[in-house]
Amino acid sequence: MxxxxxxxGDVTYPSISELTGLxxxxxxARWRAFEWHLLPPTPLPPMMQTALDETLTLRVGRGExxxxxxxxxxxxxxxxxxxxxxxxxxxxxxxxxxNGFDLVRRIxxxxxxxxxxxxxxxxxxYAPEELVKGLSFPESYAFFDGWVIDALRELGVEARYQGLNxxxxxxxxxxxxxxxxxxxxxxxxxxMSYQIDSQxxxxxxxxxxxxxxxxxxxxxxxxxxxxxxxxxxxxxxxIHHLIGHFRARFGLVDDALSNAELAEGEEAVRxxxxxxxxxxxxx
Amino acid sequence: MHGEYKLPGGKLVIVDFxxxxxxxxxxxxxxxxxxxxxxxxxPIRAALEGIPTTxxxxxxxxxxxxxxxxxxxxxxxxxxxxxIAVARALAA
Numbered sequence: 001m002x003x004x005x006x007x008x009g010d011v012t013y014p015s016i017s018e019l020t021g022l023x024x025x026x027x028x029a030r031w032r033a034f035e036w037h038l039l040p041p042t043p044l045p046p047m048m049q050t051a052l053d054e055t056l057t058l059r060v061g062r063g064e065x066x067x068x069x070x071x072x073x074x075x076x077x078x079x080x081x082x083x084x085x086x087x088x089x090x091x092x093x094x095x096x097x098x099n100g101f102d103l104v105r106r107i108x109x110x111x112x113x114x115x116x117x118x119x120x121x122x123x124x125x126y127a128p129e130e131l132v133k134g135l136s137f138p139e140s141y142a143f144f145d146g147w148v149i150d151a152l153r154e155l156g157v158e159a160r161y162q163g164l165n166x167x168x169x170x171x172x173x174x175x176x177x178x179x180x181x182x183x184x185x186x187x188x189x190x191x192m193s194y195q196i197d198s199q200x201x202x203x204x205x206x207x208x209x210x211x212x213x214x215x216x217x218x219x220x221x222x223x224x225x226x227x228x229x230x231x232x233x234x235x236x237x238x239i240h241h242l243i244g245h246f247r248a249r250f251g252l253v254d255d256a257l258s259n260a261e262l263a264e265g266e267e268a269v270r271x272x273x274x275x276x277x278x279x280x281x282x283x
Numbered sequence: 284m285h286g287e288y289k290l291p292g293g294k295l296v297i298v299d300f301x302x303x304x305x306x307x308x309x310x311x312x313x314x315x316x317x318x319x320x321x322x323x324x325x326p327i328r329a330a331l332e333g334i335p336t337t338x339x340x341x342x343x344x345x346x347x348x349x350x351x352x353x354x355x356x357x358x359x360x361x362x363x364x365x366x367i368a369v370a371r372a373l374a375a
Contacts, residue, residue: 083321086313089297109317109358111294137317137358163292164317164359181319210287210295282313 002027002146004153006160008170013160016149019142020135027146028249030131034067037255038243041073046115050080050106051268053124053187054180055261057107060126061183067131068255069246070124071239074117078102079204082110082178086282089206096204105279106189108178110165113191114201121175121227121239124189132186137179141165144188145177151245155238157230167192172225193226194235286372294359298331298368305336307369316360323355327365336373340366 002024006013017024044052049072059065078101081090087103090112096103115122125144132140142161149167152159158170165177167190175192227238246252272278284302289295296314300307310331318324330350334343340363347362 082315084313084318084324085315086297086299086311089299089313107321109315109321111315137319137356164294179317180321208287210289282311 002150006158008158008160013162016142016146016161019161020139020146022135022143027143030143031147031250034128034131036246036250036252037066037068038247038252039068039070039255039257040243041071041239042257043073043075045075046078046080046102046104047269047273048265049074049122050104051273052257052261052265053126053189054107054182054272055264055268056124056126057180057185057187058183059261060128061185065126065261066253066255067128068124068126069243069252070126071243072122072124074115074120074122076100076102077116078104080104080106080113080115082112083107083180084109084282085112087280088283092204092206099200099204101204103279104273105281106178106180107182108180108187108189110176110178112205113176114196114205115191116197118235119193119195119197119226120191121194121235121242122189122191123242124187127186127188129181129184129186138164140186141177141179141188144179144186145190147246147249148190148192148242151242152227154245155231155233155241157227169225169230171230173223174225174227174230193224194238195228196224196226198224284372284375286368286370286375288364288368288371290360290364293361293364296360296364296368298365298372300331300369300372302336302373306333307331307336308333312365314360317356317358319356319358323351323357326350326352327357331365331369340370343369 002016005015079091149159162168167175177190180187285299287297294316300310312328327350330346343366344362347365
């Protein structure tokens with residue numbers, strides 16, 4: 001699987017192995033060198049989700065939390081902008097508020113995510129930097145999401161990794177990844193689209209002509225290829241399969257968010273993620 | 284003034300600024316690129332603050348490049364791309 005060179009029309013794309021510069025055996029060995037814990041979906045507000053990402057990354061860096069895979073359950077709709085995005089360039093804030101969406105800024109770079117809870121599949125991986133030691137940033141992106149590509153292909157979705165951080169397929173872009181590093185640990189998180197309300201998305205997100213300039217598409221909503229368009233499977237079934245694939249291949253110990261972690265997350269919302277200074281740091 | 288540039292195969296970089304006395308003021312550099320460490324954005328922004336509007340694109344790129352320390356990684360955007368965004372903002 002990791003050696004597959006995905007084909008789309010008359011173009012053949014590099015395999016995950018080629019994108020990382022590692023053999024499939026080396027990739028699996030790196031993952032298996034750690035005991036991975038699973039934090040299963042628990043509904044949490046968007047701001048808490050992004051705060052927890054920083055909290056858990058720091059904890060992994062300090063050795064207080066084992067390397068972890070966390071599957072998110074969004075409790076409400078939101079737009080999550082990247083660390084370096086400017087609010088007014090990315091969202092029509094009045095439309096966003098009118099529709100009851102939260103506006104959240106995450107610690108990792110990358111683009112804006114339009115989230116409606118049961119339309120997205122989001123996960124975070126918190127890993128010691130050692131996992132991707134010696135890999136360039138681009139190689140590390142393909143490394144972190146290679147297992148997802150393989151798991152989706154097992155479900156019959158013609159998924160591939162493309163560019164720096166896109167999970168895409170013959171049917172369009174499925175999702176994207178972003179990464180932040182701090183305290184000797186890496187946060188790598190990815191959101192995939194299960195379904196998408198493209199009309200509302202194009203009202204809330206500002207997607208300019210420049211952003212579409214090097215893609216052979218006519219409009220923003222044709223760039224995306226939500227999973228529901230590519231498989232009959234329910235969102236829960238897909239999530240279950242992703243977890244099962246990771247578990248079978250690398251191992252997973254079932255875990256849960258502790259009260260201390262939740263408290264740290266709430267404090268981070270209060271002092272950082274919920275503050276205008278953070279959200280509008282690039283206005 | 285507002286200028287955008289997307290590196291083919293890369294990410295969007297946006298520069299916003301006002302012009303006063305033929306220099307760039309209140310510069311904001313933003314976009315969907317990645318940058319490690321995150322603190323490295325401020326030196327990049329500061330490199331554009333106060334530059335003359337008449338500076339060549341190559342010189343703007345050089346100023347940005349000089350503001351990126353050796354251990355900093357800018358991914359999906361380049362100093363040249365940022366200079367193009369500035370040029371587009373000035374031309375608009």
